[in-house]
Amino acid sequence: xxxxxxxxxxxxxxxxxxxxxxxxxxxxxxxxxxxxxxxxxxxxxxxxxxxxxxxxxxxxxxxxxxxxxxxxxxxxxxxxxxxxxxxxxxxxxxxxxxxxxxxxxxxxxxxxxxxxxxxxxxxxxxxxxxxxxxxxxxxxxxxxxxxxxxxxxxxxxxxxxxxxxxxxxxxxxxxxxxxxxxxxxxxxxxxxxxxxxxxxxxxxxxxxxxxxxxxxxxxxxxxxxxxxxxxxxxxxxxxxxxxxxxxxxxxxxxxxxxxxxxxxxx
Amino acid sequence: xxxxxxxxxxxxxxxxxxxxxxxxxxxxxxxxxxxxxxxxxxxxxxxxxxxxxxxxxxxxxxxxxxxxxxxxxxxxxxxxxxxxxxxxxxxxxxxxxxxxxxxxxxxxxxxxxxxxxxxxxxxxxxxxxxxxxxxxxxxxxxxxxxxxxxxxxxxxxxxxxxxxxxxxxxxxxxxxxxxxxxxxxxxxxxxxxxxxxxxxxxxxxxxxxxxxxxxxxxxxxxxxxxxxxxxxxxxxxxxxxxxxxxxxxxxxxxxxxxxxxxxxxxxxxxxxxxxxxxxxxxxxxxxxxxxxxxxxxxx
Amino acid sequence: xxxxxxxxxxxxxxxxxxxxxxxxxxxxxxxxxxxxxxxxxxxxxxxxxxxxxxxxxxxxxxxxxxxxxxxxxxxxxxxxxxxxxxxxxxxxxxxxxxxxxxxxxxxxxxxxxxxxxxxxxxxxxxxxxxxxxxxxxxxxxxxxxxxxxxxxxxxxxxxxxxxxxxxxxxxxxxxxxxxxxxxxxxxxxxxxxxxxxxxxxxxxxxxxxxxxxxxxxxxxxxxxxxxxxxxxxxxxxxxxxxxxxxxxxxxxxxxxxx
Numbered sequence: 001x002x003x004x005x006x007x008x009x010x011x012x013x014x015x016x017x018x019x020x021x022x023x024x025x026x027x028x029x030x031x032x033x034x035x036x037x038x039x040x041x042x043x044x045x046x047x048x049x050x051x052x053x054x055x056x057x058x059x060x061x062x063x064x065x066x067x068x069x070x071x072x073x074x075x076x077x078x079x080x081x082x083x084x085x086x087x088x089x090x091x092x093x094x095x096x097x098x099x100x101x102x103x104x105x106x107x108x109x110x111x112x113x114x115x116x117x118x119x120x121x122x123x124x125x126x127x128x129x130x131x132x133x134x135x136x137x138x139x140x141x142x143x144x145x146x147x148x149x150x151x152x153x154x155x156x157x158x159x160x161x162x163x164x165x166x167x168x169x170x171x172x173x174x175x176x177x178x179x180x181x182x183x184x185x186x187x188x189x190x191x192x193x194x195x196x197x198x199x200x201x202x203x204x205x206x207x208x209x210x211x212x213x214x215x216x217x218x219x220x221x222x223x224x225x226x227x228x229x230x231x232x233x234x235x236x237x238x239x240x241x242x243x244x245x246x247x248x249x250x251x252x253x254x255x256x257x258x259x260x261x262x263x264x265x266x
Numbered sequence: 267x268x269x270x271x272x273x274x275x276x277x278x279x280x281x282x283x284x285x286x287x288x289x290x291x292x293x294x295x296x297x298x299x300x301x302x303x304x305x306x307x308x309x310x311x312x313x314x315x316x317x318x319x320x321x322x323x324x325x326x327x328x329x330x331x332x333x334x335x336x337x338x339x340x341x342x343x344x345x346x347x348x349x350x351x352x353x354x355x356x357x358x359x360x361x362x363x364x365x366x367x368x369x370x371x372x373x374x375x376x377x378x379x380x381x382x383x384x385x386x387x388x389x390x391x392x393x394x395x396x397x398x399x400x401x402x403x404x405x406x407x408x409x410x411x412x413x414x415x416x417x418x419x420x421x422x423x424x425x426x427x428x429x430x431x432x433x434x435x436x437x438x439x440x441x442x443x444x445x446x447x448x449x450x451x452x453x454x455x456x457x458x459x460x461x462x463x464x465x466x467x468x469x470x471x472x473x474x475x476x477x478x479x480x481x482x483x484x485x486x487x488x489x490x491x492x493x494x495x496x497x498x499x500x501x502x503x504x505x506x507x508x509x510x511x512x513x514x515x516x517x518x519x520x521x522x523x524x525x526x527x528x529x530x531x532x533x534x535x536x537x538x539x540x541x542x543x544x545x546x547x548x549x550x551x552x553x554x555x556x557x558x559x560x561x562x563x564x565x
Numbered sequence: 566x567x568x569x570x571x572x573x574x575x576x577x578x579x580x581x582x583x584x585x586x587x588x589x590x591x592x593x594x595x596x597x598x599x600x601x602x603x604x605x606x607x608x609x610x611x612x613x614x615x616x617x618x619x620x621x622x623x624x625x626x627x628x629x630x631x632x633x634x635x636x637x638x639x640x641x642x643x644x645x646x647x648x649x650x651x652x653x654x655x656x657x658x659x660x661x662x663x664x665x666x667x668x669x670x671x672x673x674x675x676x677x678x679x680x681x682x683x684x685x686x687x688x689x690x691x692x693x694x695x696x697x698x699x700x701x702x703x704x705x706x707x708x709x710x711x712x713x714x715x716x717x718x719x720x721x722x723x724x725x726x727x728x729x730x731x732x733x734x735x736x737x738x739x740x741x742x743x744x745x746x747x748x749x750x751x752x753x754x755x756x757x758x759x760x761x762x763x764x765x766x767x768x769x770x771x772x773x774x775x776x777x778x779x780x781x782x783x784x785x786x787x788x789x790x791x792x793x794x795x796x797x798x799x800x801x802x803x804x805x806x807x808x809x810x811x812x813x814x815x816x817x818x819x820x821x822x823x
Contacts, residue, residue: 091761105742169527381719
């Protein structure tokens with residue numbers, strides 16, 4: 001399912017211009033990270049993709065649907081949105097009922113719902129916690145419940161807002177594995193993140209935003225090595241790219257494996 | 267005052283240099299059966315910049331609250347073993363006496379702003395007002411604290427209208443205004459954006475390096491901790507699994523396996539070692555500087 | 566960016582410089598007058614002679630009048646329609662179809678509106694010129710329980726955040742396919758997923774706030790001090806007694822005129 005954003009501009013009711021003439025085409029199956037300082041417009045942009053915000057001017061199409069013509073609940077069948085704060089959505093008394101809430105709303109068949117819920121809980125490592133009350137879990141685990149709740153909706157496009165904030169190392173690894181699994185299923189994954197190392201390791205394309213505009217948009221390797229441009233929006237390059245630069249390595253690595261490979265070739 | 271005297275008189279036998287001392291401490295939250303921390307024994311000297319790392323659920327926050335006295339006074343539950351700060355036993359001292367000894371800052375800046383003051387300056391004075399500090403002294407400390415965390419230009423602003431990083435610095439200034447001897451911070455940057463994190467961590471670092479404050483910080487930002495902490499204590503499942511310099515603790519394999527994590531530099535070096543490209547005996551790097559040195563040496 | 570839920574408007578006026586208790590006394594005086602003076606016209610005279618000049622002195626005349634009328638107008642309209650046309654018996658003034666407007670009903674409506682005008686104006690005048698935290702500090706110093714004053718002032722600052730969170734929850738649940746528009750049954754079904762997260766997350770917040778307040782020594786026994794000096798002119802305590810006497814006189818006048 002393709003995503004098409006054309007000349008999107010958005011002004012808040014208060015009169016503040018949040019997005020200025022944004023155009024972005026995201027093909028199905030792409031993994032895109034949106035980075036940039038707070039206030040750059042990242043969340044504002046992404047909220048247009050599932051209809052939470054409607055453009056002041058310009059058009060957004062999700063697989064041919066114009067978002068202005070559909071409600072958020074209708075678009076939810078195509079676009080899943082994992083919010084940053086899980087406590088904004090948890091209301092059921094068991095993890096299981098929380099996870100099946102989304103697919104139920106989308107009108108999926110019961111056995112399909114069970115299958116999807118099981119797979120989702122497995123993917124976030126909570127399959128043994130299905131009957132627990134979400135608030136008996138740690139905050140970072142609740143974030144995983146919220147993620148599973150969206151995965152179970154089986155949408156072709158998945159948006160994640162700061163999925164690794166508040167996670168420990170193994171939690172971050174798990175989110176990374178979820179992203180990889182979504183990529184394997186040819187789903188479109190869009191994430192907003194401050195964790196630039198996480199971004200480098202899992203996302204093919206990086207969009208850098210500042211003050212309501214797109215600064216750069218391209219492959220992760222090219223974008224993340226443009227240190228000066230990134231600095232304009234207070235983004236630091238990934239740890240391994242910095243190391244590679246100091247060691248005078250020509251090609252910029254995105255993962256530890258690539259780093260070792262390039263380093264040993266020198 | 268009385269507690270200081272009694273500590274001297276009773277002769278606890280500990281060196282005054284140990285400002286935090288835990289002996290065989292075990293704590294279980296009310297309504298749970300598994301202890302959150304088990305048999306923890308720890309001594310932290312005055313002025314040390316100490317970091318606590320570990321996976322979520324390892325007991326880091328519980329340890330922080332225990333040192334600050336909120337375990338057991340706020341959370342109740344069963345506390346065994348002895349916890350002393352500045353020679354005073356926390357379990358037998360009321361919490362309002364402990365708060366001027368141990369300052370506690372935690373994750374969510376919004377929930378730590380008192381909600382009763384309309385300017386940052388007054389917000390910083392809130393704790394001092396509760397302690398009954400005279401007005402002139404309060405005014406002087408407000409100015410000093412704002413300068414310390416670099417928020418002078420925010421003095422007349424409405425506290426809840428600030429950015430996360432600014433708000434968290436206001437919270438730190440407010441706690442410091444009460445002049446604690448120890449500052450405990452529980453993931454102070456985990457809800458902040460990179461700029462806010464940088465501002466807060468810079469302020470904390472300055473406290474430790476220029477003002478010799480005893481700082482205990484729980485953080486996941488290993489790269490930063492590796493560069494600036496004096497000592498790292500790693501927790502897993504309620505017990506201490508490692509305790510030493512950042513370079514030692516964060517390059518220790520058994521520590522990674524128990525949920526602490528590692529920096530990308532260590533990860534890359536470990537990968538090189540797995541491929542047989544790393545000289546035997548060369549320590550795995552933890553920071554950028556160490557990595558540059560090690561990778562150059564490894565060639 | 567948050568604003569507190571407070572009506573206070575800063576102005577360099579003599580009224581703003583008055584001590585909170587003096588303003589409280591004046592507001593109380595206006596309230597007593599508004600409730601006890603006979604209507605209908607006595608109330609409007611009182612409003613014009615006492616409230617409006619006080620608002621002018623406080624340089625908040627515009628805000629006061631606009632806000633008061635905003636509240637009073639819907640009330641006036643409904644009481645006019647109900648009491649004016651549905652008054653049993655009485656002298657009809659003119660007819661509108663099967664209904665007739667009664668003189669007594671009209672008088673009642675005018676008087677009621679006048680009282681609402683006075684009550685709302687008194688409250689607004691006080692809220693527009695007094696900082697809530699200063700009021701609370703004053704009361705605390707005179708023995709008002711600290712916990713209660715904390716709750717009142719903190720609520721003013723926290724409620725806007727509550728509203729912001731409610732919106733975030735609405736967004737999150739709609740994104741999971743929850744329909745919130747439509748017929749009554751659908752709206753009712755949508756209630757739990759919206760209300761429960763609000764309540765639960767607020768409870769967590771309350772616990773964290775309680776901890777934070779504790780770290781600032783809030784529950785320490787003993788006298789608290791104040792950073793900000795709340796100014797009080799030397800003649801103010803005497804003035805407050807004067808206002809109290811005037812209030813008693815107004816009560817007397819009101820009872821005598823009935």
